[in-house]
Amino acid sequence: MKKEGEVRIPSGCAISGIVNKSGKRMSGEDIIKSIGIMHDRSNGLGGGFAAYGIYPEYKDYYAFHIFYDSINVKRDCEEFLERHFDIINLSKIPTRKIKEITDEPLIWRYFVTPLPTKLVDSQLSEREFTAKCVFRVNTRIDGAYVFSSGKNMGVFKAVGYPEDVGRFYKLEEYEGWCFTAHGRYPTNTPGWWGGAHPFALLDYSVVHNGEISSYDANRRAIEMYGYKCTLQTDTEVITYIIDYLHRKKGLAFEEIASVIAAPFWQTIEQMPQKERETHEYLRAMFSAQLITGPFSILVGFEGGLMALNDRLKLRSMVVAESGDTVYIASEEAAIRIIQPNLEKVWAPKGGQPVIIKFNGGEA
Amino acid sequence: MNFIYPDYEIVRNPNKCITCRVCERQCANEAHEFLQEENTMTADDAKCVNCHRCVALCPTRALKITESGNTYKQNANWSGKTINEIYRQAGSGGVLLSSMGNPENYPVYFDKILLNASQVTNPSIDPLREPMETKVHLGARPTNIERDQNGHIVNNLPPRISLSMPVMFSAMSYGSISYNAHESMARASAELGIMYNTGEGGLHKNLYKYGENTVVQVASGRFGVHPEYLNSGSAIEIKMGQGAKPGIGGHLPGAKIVGDISRTRMIPEGTDAISPAPHHDIYSIEDLRQLVFSLKEATDYTKPVIVKIAAVHNVAAIASGIARSGADIIAIDGFRGGTGAAPTRMRDHVGIPIELALACVDQRLRDEGIRDNVSLIVGGSIRSSADIVKAVALGADCCYIGSAVLLAFGCHLCRSCHGGKCNWGIATQVPHLVKRLNPEIAHKRLINLMNAWKHEIKEMMGGMGINSIESLKGNRLMLRGVGLNSNELEILGIKHAGE
Numbered sequence: 078m079k080k081e082g083e084v085r086i087p088s089g090c091a092i093s094g095i096v097n098k099s100g101k102r103m104s105g106e107d108i109i110k111s112i113g114i115m116h117d118r119s120n121g122l123g124g125g126f127a128a129y130g131i132y133p134e135y136k137d138y139y140a141f142h143i144f145y146d147s148i149n150v151k152r153d154c155e156e157f158l159e160r161h162f163d164i165i166n167l168s169k170i171p172t173r174k175i176k177e178i179t180d181e182p183l184i185w186r187y188f189v190t191p192l193p194t195k196l197v198d199s200q201l202s203e204r205e206f207t208a209k210c211v212f213r214v215n216t217r218i219d220g221a222y223v224f225s226s227g228k229n230m231g232v233f234k235a236v237g238y239p240e241d242v243g244r245f246y247k248l249e250e251y252e253g254w255c256f257t258a259h260g261r262y263p264t265n266t267p268g269w270w271g272g273a274h275p276f277a278l279l280d281y282s283v284v285h286n287g288e289i290s291s292y293d294a295n296r297r298a299i300e301m302y303g304y305k306c307t308l309q310t311d312t313e314v315i316t317y318i319i320d321y322l323h324r325k326k327g328l329a330f331e332e333i334a335s336v337i338a339a340p341f342w343q344t345i346e347q348m349p350q351k352e353r354e355t356h357e358y359l360r361a362m363f364s365a366q367l368i369t370g371p372f373s374i375l376v377g378f379e380g381g382l383m384a385l386n387d388r389l390k391l392r393s394m395v396v397a398e399s400g401d402t403v404y405i406a407s408e409e410a411a412i413r414i415i416q417p418n419l420e421k422v423w424a425p426k427g428g429q430p431v432i433i434k435f436n437g438g439e440a
Numbered sequence: 441m442n443f444i445y446p447d448y449e450i451v452r453n454p455n456k457c458i459t460c461r462v463c464e465r466q467c468a469n470e471a472h473e474f475l476q477e478e479n480t481m482t483a484d485d486a487k488c489v490n491c492h493r494c495v496a497l498c499p500t501r502a503l504k505i506t507e508s509g510n511t512y513k514q515n516a517n518w519s520g521k522t523i524n525e526i527y528r529q530a531g532s533g534g535v536l537l538s539s540m541g542n543p544e545n546y547p548v549y550f551d552k553i554l555l556n557a558s559q560v561t562n563p564s565i566d567p568l569r570e571p572m573e574t575k576v577h578l579g580a581r582p583t584n585i586e587r588d589q590n591g592h593i594v595n596n597l598p599p600r601i602s603l604s605m606p607v608m609f610s611a612m613s614y615g616s617i618s619y620n621a622h623e624s625m626a627r628a629s630a631e632l633g634i635m636y637n638t639g640e641g642g643l644h645k646n647l648y649k650y651g652e653n654t655v656v657q658v659a660s661g662r663f664g665v666h667p668e669y670l671n672s673g674s675a676i677e678i679k680m681g682q683g684a685k686p687g688i689g690g691h692l693p694g695a696k697i698v699g700d701i702s703r704t705r706m707i708p709e710g711t712d713a714i715s716p717a718p719h720h721d722i723y724s725i726e727d728l729r730q731l732v733f734s735l736k737e738a739t740d741y742t743k744p745v746i747v748k749i750a751a752v753h754n755v756a757a758i759a760s761g762i763a764r765s766g767a768d769i770i771a772i773d774g775f776r777g778g779t780g781a782a783p784t785r786m787r788d789h790v791g792i793p794i795e796l797a798l799a800c801v802d803q804r805l806r807d808e809g810i811r812d813n814v815s816l817i818v819g820g821s822i823r824s825s826a827d828i829v830k831a832v833a834l835g836a837d838c839c840y841i842g843s844a845v846l847l848a849f850g851c852h853l854c855r856s857c858h859g860g861k862c863n864w865g866i867a868t869q870v871p872h873l874v875k876r877l878n879p880e881i882a883h884k885r886l887i888n889l890m891n892a893w894k895h896e897i898k899e900m901m902g903g904m905g906i907n908s909i910e911s912l913k914g915n916r917l918m919l920r921g922v923g924l925n926s927n928e929l930e931i932l933g934i935k936h937a938g939e
Contacts, residue, residue, distance in 0.1 A: 287562070288561045288562035289562075290558065290562060290904055290905035290906045290911065290915075291906060291908075291910075291911030291912075291915060292915070292917060293914070293915040293916050293917035293918065294910070294911050294913055294914050294915035295911075297806060297835075297914045297915075297916070298811075298914065301806045301809050301811055301812075302809075326584075326585055327585060328585070332593075339908075341571045341573060342573055342575050343571060351592075354595060355592070355593055358593055358595050358597065359593075360910075361577050361581075361597055361600065362581055362582075362585070362597065364577070364910040364913070365910065365913065365914070367908055367910045367911055368911070369905070369906050369907050369908055369911040370562050370905045370906065370911075371562055371563065371905075388907075389565070389570060389907065391562075391563055
């Protein structure tokens with residue numbers, strides 16, 4: 078059977094997210110409970126979490142989370158890292174042995190910053206340099222896989238049910254202001270940890286429920302801009318599209334939503350002139366970044382979280398508020414299990430983004 | 441003696457024939473004759489071009505055309521067609537002429553590609569109940585977003601073409617086809633919100649009012665080109681080549697250069713309009729760039745420029761050069777593309793299939809990171825909505841259709857356009873024949889065809905779970921090959937069915 082990345086595997090999923098608008102940190106316990114209640118939406122072939130605000134003591138350094146197949150690969154990869162980065166700290170990521178999670182690779186964490194001379198020579202921005210190095214490891218060093226590379230955030234994922242993955246990584250011991258979670262229901266057995274979600278690049282992380290029909294149009298377009306879709310998953314290509322539109326093209330998240338879940342032409346025609354022109358422009362300029370087919374996504378980024386459905390709303394997604402905490406999940410039950418007292422519960426319309434930005438910034 | 445027995449036979453059922461003589465009046469080739477004394481009709485098969493005008497108009501269905509069945513001694517190497525061509529050339533000493541697209545038995549890749557549909561993991565979308573977008577925009581895209589002081593996005597897009605569906609009517613000149621045919625295309629384009637192309641014969645004054653839906657062509661003969669003409673359309677096409685006859689220019693026999701055609705082309709009546717093989721101001725790619733910008737200067741940078749080339753062996757490299765020449769759109773014409781007149785050997789033996797040309801051009805432009813510089817239009821035998829969907833999934837932005845347009849008007853693909861005696865009033869300038877094509881009816885038939893195709897495109901897209909044509913563009917995972925070898929699959933960039 079082919080490995081993830083050699084073949085395209087459609088999958089259904091569950092997603093959940095919790096974000097505190099004022100930047101108050103909470104433990105990972107709630108998010109595990111939330112995704113766990115949607116157990117039946119996963120099939121034990123992939124689960125994971127993204128957590129923001131968890132490394133305040135290293136907030137100025139890129140936190141690389143890396144899977145290694147063997148000690149030899151680890152050595153090769155560390156040589157590469159040392160050539161390009163100043164490694165401030167490195168350690169195994171703490172895990173808990175549980176019977177539900179087996180066959181784990183070596184899982185390491187590095188806090189790094191690009192070597193100043195290398196950075197100057199490359200003529201790239203710090204973020205572009207770092208992203209390029211991540212691509213290099215993932216495409217050139219066979220058996221090494223950087224699955225998290227942002228600052229003050231981290232991705233934790235594995236093959237298994239998400240609630241087990243949470244316990245495996247001791248997520249309850251981390252404190253962050255934003256968590257997202259993913260339970261995967263692939264239609265094939267990848268059995269590879271890198272294929273689990275969230276998918277992340279720099280501080281962008283995406284959890285996604287759906288199967289997009291525009292996949293190959295999106296993939297071929299984004300690969301023209303220097304991205305390599307090695308996993309052949311929707312989540313991977315969506316992450317790259319968001320990175321491209323936000324980091325490289327400077328679009329705001331509201332504008333990104335108008336690109337990837339663009340309003341229909343018939344809707345645009347009825348808009349006031351200024352708004353209409355902007356939407357016409359975005360659709361013309363970024364037609365290859367339009368995503369069709371069912372999706373509900375949670376996009377984590379440095380300053381917040383965006384929740385978005387495809388424009389026909391072909392996947393469920395519910396949002397709720399309680400105090401300064403916002404909850405988003407595939408099912409309302411996944412919110413009520415952790416917060417029964419909600420001030421507001423609603424299902425956003427297809428293509429209408431819910432963007433939560435931190436007021437306080439950081440803890 | 442010409443040695444040649446007719447390929448087709450006019451079969452008349454005497455029990456049905458009422459000797460109304462419609463066939464006789466309708467046949468410009470004078471194949472039918474009324475025998476006064478016997479009060480019966482007769483026919484000369486040798487004059488019949490198999491255009492089915494008489495068959496279609498016979499009120500009692502007394503007529504049909506069949507293969508004559510006459511055959512030379514069987515020979516796997518020397519076919520009857522080849523033998524006849526030698527007899528004809530031995531008799532005339534001339535180059536063989538043909539019309540319409542290459543009819544020979546080369547592979548049709550569109551027929552070896554199958555489309556995907558959604559099942560279970562992702563829902564198909566019903567176009568009767570949900571919006572389904574077929575609108576496309578053609579033109580270049582800038583690299584960067586610009587914003588004003590307030591952070592609002594500034595529209596920095598160069599001039600573009602907007603179409604309600606990914607189809608345009610390809611270049612067929614006024615002269616090669618009749619005024620009524622041109623008017624029908626112009627009116628249909630305007631009603632459909634798409635565009636037609638003037639071809640290289642200029643534009644009749646009466647049709648300037650459809651300028652918004654017109655592409656004006658500039659070809660090597662520069663017939664009918666003047667500032668007002670250039671500014672009358674919404675886009676300008678430089679014709680470098682044509683799929684039916686790559687490497688040579690257009691031909692319009694003097695017999696078709698009459699009246700308004702001579703005026704529109706700006707050449708004397710009765711002179712043959714023979715366009716040079718190359719543009720004599722374009723001997724290389726840097727010259728093309730100069731013509732692109734000359735035309736942009738002449739139109740004040742208000743119109744996109746299309747460069748049309750024939751699909752030839754090195755098409756990917758050529759397209760890459762054009763994408764860096766300032767052109768906004770590249771049109772590629774496959775070896776099956778039609779023509780009003782071409783040397784048979786050119787038509788049947790030069791060029792490559794559009795499916796392969798499209799696949800390799802789209803991939804090359806992506807590999808070089810310049811696919812956003814241009815849009816791609818492909819033509820050269822797009823025969824149905826399925827061909828369009830497959831072409832878009834391979835990477836085309838839009839398709840040119842020509843033969844299908846003429847078929848909608850009534851053309852029966854008899855491939856005798858070069859004779860100038862088209863019984864359907866399409867490829868002729870004989871006034872009483874031209875009258876047979878009623879633009880009122882013809883333009884409606886063309887609108888019907890396009891609306892039917894649009895429905896079918898939506899149906900196929902919806903089946904794949906796609907609700908915007910943009911998400912189909914270049915979406916090659918939606919395609920699978922059947923009966924193709926690995927080399928062909930690699931060039932097409934698709935997997936084999938079952939993979």
